[in-house]
Structure formats: C-alpha cells, structure tokens
Amino acid sequence: MGRLNGRQWVVVVGVPLMSVAIGLVARCWLGGGAIIITVGLLAIFLAYLLVESRRFALGLFERQVKEVRSSYVQLEALLGLHALLKPAAPLPPTRFWAASPDLLREVALHIHRERPRHVLEVSSGTSTVVIALCLQRIGVGKVVALEHDAHYAEVTRRAIADHGLTGIATVVHAPLKDQQVNGETYPWYDLSGLRLGEPVDLLVVDGPPDTVHHTARYPALPMLAAHMAKGARILLDDGDRADERAIAERWAKESPGSQLGYLPLEAGAWSLRLP
Numbered sequence: 001m002g003r004l005n006g007r008q009w010v011v012v013v014g015v016p017l018m019s020v021a022i023g024l025v026a027r028c029w030l031g032g033g034a035i036i037i038t039v040g041l042l043a044i045f046l047a048y049l050l051v052e053s054r055r056f057a058l059g060l061f062e063r064q065v066k067e068v069r070s071s072y073v074q075l076e077a078l079l080g081l082h083a084l085l086k087p088a089a090p091l092p093p094t095r096f097w098a099a100s101p102d103l104l105r106e107v108a109l110h111i112h113r114e115r116p117r118h119v120l121e122v123s124s125g126t127s128t129v130v131i132a133l134c135l136q137r138i139g140v141g142k143v144v145a146l147e148h149d150a151h152y153a154e155v156t157r158r159a160i161a162d163h164g165l166t167g168i169a170t171v172v173h174a175p176l177k178d179q180q181v182n183g184e185t186y187p188w189y190d191l192s193g194l195r196l197g198e199p200v201d202l203l204v205v206d207g208p209p210d211t212v213h214h215t216a217r218y219p220a221l222p223m224l225a226a227h228m229a230k231g232a233r234i235l236l237d238d239g240d241r242a243d244e245r246a247i248a249e250r251w252a253k254e255s256p257g258s259q260l261g262y263l264p265l266e267a268g269a270w271s272l273r274l275p
C-alpha cells in the first residue's frame, strides 16, 4: 500500500475532526450527553472504512485470481503455438498491444484446417509473423499486412526477415487518410500501395487503433468486400468491446447470408463467415 494521497488525508483527518466539532456544538444543547454523538459518528466512520477496505481488498484479490487464470490459458496457447510452429527465432511479444496467444491459436487452427491461399491483415505485428509461420508450415499461401505506422511497418518487416519469412509475408505501409464509407468519414488505410492478386480467404482485422475513431475498424469489410473470396472468414480482434460488437453486427447485417459468431477469447473476437 502506498502513502495516503491528499484526498485520503482530508477524509482520515477531516471526518474525525468534523465528528468532534459536531459533538462540541451538540454539547451546547445536550450537555455531557453529546459525547454519544461524537463517539457514534466516529464508530460509523470506522465501520465504513473497514467495509470499504475489505471491499477493495476483495476486488483486488478477484482481479489477481482472474489474471492468474487468464495467464495460464494464454501460456497454454503460446506453448501450443511454439510446438506447432517451431519458430527459428524468438516470437515477438504477444498480448497488450499485440494479439493474445488464444486468438493467434485460433488463427493457426483456421490456417491448418482451411489452408487459405491468401491472408490479408489489417494492422501488422506479431500476428503477421505467426500467420506467415503457419503458412510456411502448410507449404502454401501468402500474407499481406496493412500498417499505418511507418516505424512499426519496419519493425514487423525486420521480425519477418529474422524468421526467414520474406517470401511469404509482405507489410504494406498504408497511412490512414480520411475516406468516405457508407456516407461517413473514417480515417482508414490508404490502399493505393496495395496490389491484391488473388481473392482474400482470411481477413484478420486488428486496426486502426480505436483512438482515431470509435468504430475505426468498420471500413475493413466495405472497403475490401470486392476482394473477398466466396466463403471467406473474417476475424475481428477485441470483440469484448461494445464498438467491435457493433462493427461485427453491422458487417453481418450488410452481408446477407453470412454467419456471425463470438469467440470467448481473452480479448474476445468475432468470426464472420461470408456466404
């Protein structure tokens, strides 16, 4: 526990002082009996502090238990990925800014089951390396990742080179620019540098960041619909956020005959199967 902050000092010192002051004022009317008011107020204050600190400690404990469980699940997924992919160099970090291992495992399973020839990623990073490793293992397919940030485009390219995956993965630097999508303006990737040959069998959407627009990832499907293969699958990360739910539901509504499902992963994910 750290030291008390200014607000906590005001409460810890101010409330007893107020109780005493109220007791002194009450003494004018009640005489010596006013001590009961002071003691009563202090007792209520102490009881409140006890209940609050217990509630706080319980909340902290619950969060820690949840994090330990979650870490175990992610560790299992990461071990599975390493066993399957046998990377030649250490994998870049997972979780936090990157996809969590359980989503990466879902992507790896999909690639092994369905053998997509063309994977497109909207954002780049650890997931690009993992997807390229999966494609390398099944011996077929290419991945292209759009990246709005020139620095991270270069960081991902270096990671791809470290793993000997340059023939399989390409990072396209596509800065965000305002674009009209279904009557609304969104900052989204400039596709002028993108050359898509074959239709996309798997689209993994993990950008742009939600700091640029609350439904920043919505344009992915309307902007890329013409490039999607029949029966293609779309995976949208961070599915436990209300905005991502809204995006996924809107995609499903705008793609009649598609199938939408929620994946209960660490950050949640949406899976949309196009007709």
Ligand SMILES: C[S@@+](CC[C@H](N)C(=O)[O-])C[C@H]1O[C@@H](n2cnc3c(N)ncnc32)[C@H](O)[C@@H]1O
Pocket: 097, 098, 099, 100, 123, 124, 125, 126, 127, 128, 147, 148, 149, 152, 155, 156, 206, 207
């Ligand atoms: C939500 S993250 C996801 C990146 C990717 N899908 C993954 O799982 O690794 C989106 C953004 O993080 C940024 N990023 C990429 N590599 C990074 C790194 N090594 N450190 C911090 N941010 C990075 C990129 O700008 C990327 O578009």
